[in-house]
Amino acid sequence: MTSSSGQLKRLKPLYQLAVNNILAVVAVPLAAAVVLKAAELGHEEILARARALPPAHLFLAAFVPAAAAVVYLMLRPRAVYMVDYACFRTSPNCRVPFATFLEHSRVWPGFEERSVRFMTRLLERSGLGEETCLPYAQHYIPPSRDLESSRAEAELIIFSAIDDLLAKTGISPQDIDILVVNCSLFAPTPSFTDMIINRYKLRKDVRNVHLSGMGCSAGLISVGLVRNLLQVAPKGAHALVVSTETITPNYYMGQERAMLLPNCLFRMGGAAVLLSTNGAKARFRLARVVRTLTGAQDGAYHCVYQEEDGRGNVGINLSKDLMSIAGDALKANITAMGPLVLPASEQLLFALSFMARKVLSGRIKPYIPDFRTAFEHFCIHAGGRAVIDELQRSLTLSDEQVEASRMTLHRFGNTSSSSLWYELAYVEAKGRMRKGDRVWMIGFGSGFKCNSAAWECIRPAANADGPWATCIHRYPVDIPDVLKH
Numbered sequence: 001m002t003s004s005s006g007q008l009k010r011l012k013p014l015y016q017l018a019v020n021n022i023l024a025v026v027a028v029p030l031a032a033a034v035v036l037k038a039a040e041l042g043h044e045e046i047l048a049r050a051r052a053l054p055p056a057h058l059f060l061a062a063f064v065p066a067a068a069a070v071v072y073l074m075l076r077p078r079a080v081y082m083v084d085y086a087c088f089r090t091s092p093n094c095r096v097p098f099a100t101f102l103e104h105s106r107v108w109p110g111f112e113e114r115s116v117r118f119m120t121r122l123l124e125r126s127g128l129g130e131e132t133c134l135p136y137a138q139h140y141i142p143p144s145r146d147l148e149s150s151r152a153e154a155e156l157i158i159f160s161a162i163d164d165l166l167a168k169t170g171i172s173p174q175d176i177d178i179l180v181v182n183c184s185l186f187a188p189t190p191s192f193t194d195m196i197i198n199r200y201k202l203r204k205d206v207r208n209v210h211l212s213g214m215g216c217s218a219g220l221i222s223v224g225l226v227r228n229l230l231q232v233a234p235k236g237a238h239a240l241v242v243s244t245e246t247i248t249p250n251y252y253m254g255q256e257r258a259m260l261l262p263n264c265l266f267r268m269g270g271a272a273v274l275l276s277t278n279g280a281k282a283r284f285r286l287a288r289v290v291r292t293l294t295g296a297q298d299g300a301y302h303c304v305y306q307e308e309d310g311r312g313n314v315g316i317n318l319s320k321d322l323m324s325i326a327g328d329a330l331k332a333n334i335t336a337m338g339p340l341v342l343p344a345s346e347q348l349l350f351a352l353s354f355m356a357r358k359v360l361s362g363r364i365k366p367y368i369p370d371f372r373t374a375f376e377h378f379c380i381h382a383g384g385r386a387v388i389d390e391l392q393r394s395l396t397l398s399d400e401q402v403e404a405s406r407m408t409l410h411r412f413g414n415t416s417s418s419s420l421w422y423e424l425a426y427v428e429a430k431g432r433m434r435k436g437d438r439v440w441m442i443g444f445g446s447g448f449k450c451n452s453a454a455w456e457c458i459r460p461a462a463n464a465d466g467p468w469a470t471c472i473h474r475y476p477v478d479i480p481d482v483l484k485h
Contacts, residue, residue: 185249253313
């Protein structure tokens with residue numbers, strides 16, 4: 001069995017080369033045959049046969065391909081590019097080591113000792129490090145959750161990320177045509193888009209949308225929305241996407257174990273991304289955005305659910321079936337994304353496996369496509385250790401391929417929808433990004449959603465400046481097995 005398996009592995013590169021280049025394999029002999037036939041006939045014979053054709057046939061032979069090409073060029077979607085992105089850089093005075101977090105939890109009378117011990121075990125197994133940050137209001141005893149503190153956190157993160165992005169791109173706020181902000185659990189009036197418009201004095205005609213309640217995958221929903229808006233905007237328009245989550249008003253102060261986990265995982269963070277249909281100064285090209293929603297199923301709808309506990313404390317209840325539901329959502333997303341990005345060799349193997357399972361009534365294991373043949377880099381939502389473990393297993397990824405996700409979780413915690421941009425920044429800070437490299441971003445969110453986006457690198461970062469600038473030399477770090485298993 002081992003010998004036959006080894007032989008199959010050695011034959012697979014040859015199979016991939018043949019199938020992935022099937023057009024060349026077929027076209028080259030056909031072209032050679034045509035050239036030989038033309039040489040045999042001679043140019044005079046070819047011209048004589050062409051003159052013998054009816055004029056209508058000659059006209060159609062020239063007009064139809066030209067018309068089809070013009071229609072295709074007019075109707076095809078505009079290419080969308082990422083000009084650049086910037087992540088909020090956390091401050092050392094917001095750092096919350098485990099000891100500080102647990103000490104504050106013990107001092108606050110709202111938590112029983114049993115709850116503190118439970119959160120201690122969660123932190124030990126979370127994959128978070130000692131440098132994750134919470135907003136200033138969460139450092140008070142008791143934590144402050146008022147509207148003013150919540151707004152202060154949002155303004156600090158959003159304005160800092162946008163300021164960095166404007167400095168990196170050199171673009172004027174007046175040149176922004178579209179603004180989309182996503183923040184799930186804090187939606188004040190005026191909205192975040194109004195807050196940004198007021199701060200940066202954006203134009204009166206800027207198209208703006210504030211997405212709330214869409215969960216941790218909302219960042220990619222925002223990218224998909226902007227992609228669609230750019231199709232109808234003037235050519236070369238600029239769109240600003242801001243992704244964040246506000247921790248201050250959402251700290252759970254009760255005793256329900258299923259609602260204590262977000263306290264241990266979620267940390268402050270945010271990102272600003274500039275997209276455009278002008279690729280002149282772009283760094284990445286958006287290749288695909290695929291969204292899958294399983295909310296029609298009651299279990300999926302309720303698996304990440306904001307509610308009150310028996311004492312009236314509001315929090316997020318994470319179901320024990322979360323990973324199973326996330327796995328189903330991932331399978332649905334893979335099924336939709338696979339045909340769009342996988343090479344022909346992987347698609348053929350998947351199709352043959354699918355037909356075999358139908359014929360044999362599922363008695364053989366399904367073939368899991370090798371997405372490593374389609375992407376060089378993977379940015380998996382750093383939602384927690386279990387999320388990264390499950391995707392690594394499902395996609396058969398190596399430790400290095402999930403390194404960006406694990407290290408982002410360790411350094412910054414779960415920053416919700418912005419975590420994917422911290423992971424992309426990690427890959428670039430390590431100097432691993434190359435021109436032409438393909439990146440797959442995968443996000444999960446309440447509802448339940450699995451959204452993904454595929455990018456192609458046009459121009460890697462010139463330096464490691466960004467959220468990892470002061471610490472990238474220390475990463476990757478070793479995460480003890482107790483945190484991984």
